[in-house]
Amino acid sequence: MIFDVDQIKGQFAIIRNYASGGRFHYLDNAATAQIPDCVISAMTTHDTRARANVKRGIHSLAQEATDAFENARDLVAKYLGVQNSDEVIFTGGATAGINMIALGFGQNLKPGDQIVLSQAEHHSNLVPWQMLKKLKGVNLRFLPVDENGVIDLSRVEETITPETKLVALTHASNVTGAVTDVGAISEIARERGAKLMLDGAQMAPHGPLDLPGLGADFYVFSGHKTYGPSGVGILWGRMASLEEMPPAFGGGEMVAHVAFEKTRYAAPPRKFEAGTPPITQAVGLGAALEWLGNQDLPGIHNHLNHLLEQIMAGMAQLNNTHGNRIRILGPPKGEKRLPLISFAIRDAHPHDICQIMNDRHGVALRGGHHCAEPLHELFDLDGTTRASLGMFNGREDVDALLNGLEDCLNILD
Ligand SMILES: Cc1ncc(COP(=O)(O)O)c(C=O)c1O
Known part of the structure; x- marks a missing residue:
């Protein structure tokens, strides 16, 4: 064909x-891809037929909105090759997802711990780690790139050390288009006991993806680059990694029990979705990835x-x-x-x-x-x-x- x-x-x-x-x-x-009619229509249909808050209402419209929101999560999971939809968290975008990891995962870090980045990173995968460095005294190390902007694999062994707690890399560069060889890096990260986060902002539109098979622990991307709406994105994490990671934001709906002095958090994904999520945008992103996956x-x-x-x-x-x-x-x-x-x-x-x-x-x-x-x-x-x-x-x-x-x-x- x-x-x-x-x-x-x-x-x-x-x-x-x-x-x-x-x-x-x-x-x-x-920067931002255009949006197909079916995605606009999915969002319009949602807002004209099933608009309500999610996860909290007893009335039927709230149930319909919740079903639409959770259905979107399932559609995203399908595009990502993820079996357990609870590993899929709706965020505000790739930047929001990376900041959530920096502020959440970063809570358990101590001075001298290392974060490994590359020289090819977008500011979104650089500035949050610089902020964490200030907050927690962690060190940043950088994997060099060659003259074509490709991460130099020969330097991975020496750069990822036993002090490295997280390797956070772009899956593909927004400047050079170079695609990161994840396999080699993830093996070394695992050997050193470090987690691997991939910034999939540029790669996600060029699926299909098989996130569990990729060797990463966390993956983030934005809706507006995957033919979906802006204001929404995804943070995927392996369930064990999500369970270990503290939430960055507190608020309604991310809790199992709240007392005056302390709170027991809900299980993922709710633990990471404090407050009202971007509901209509999530419905749009689900529709976009369903459409993309069918192309x-x-x-x-x-x-x-x-x-x-x-x-x-x-x-x-x-x-x-x-x-x-x-x-x-x-x-x-x-x-x-x-x-x-x-x-x-x-x-x-x-x-x-x-x-x-x-x-x-x-x-x-x-x-x-x-x-x-x-x-x-x-x-x-x-x-x-x-x-x-x-x-x-x-x-x-x-x-x-x-x-x-x-x-x-x-x-x-
Ligand atoms: C590689 C990469 N990472 C992160 C981002 C940030 O995405 P957003 O602005 O949608 O959060 C972009 C956007 O251009 C990008 O290209």
């Missing part, structure tokens, strides 16, 4: 809405890899004609990377590139350090421009990008 991109495009109202205006080349999916994922991977190759080939050609001004970050052609490409053009600022692309070519890109300033410093760059593909992108988007790039090379000289 041939992957039919037009059939996919037809499911996105925003693409239909802009199609009549001509140029709409959305290549900023790694031809191998077909989508082929399609996006093909587009990525066309972009790389086009950039190589532009380099031939424009004095090698484009520097592409990330793994070289033929090596595994997510369908995103960050690049720098010599003597051109990423914001100027994005402006020209938007104003003259209708191409939406991201310019700056993409919340990974240390990695850019390592590459000796102030910023880059990033094109990131979603499953609705097609050849016309690649052509617009490459035409726009040639324009940028001519204008920003």
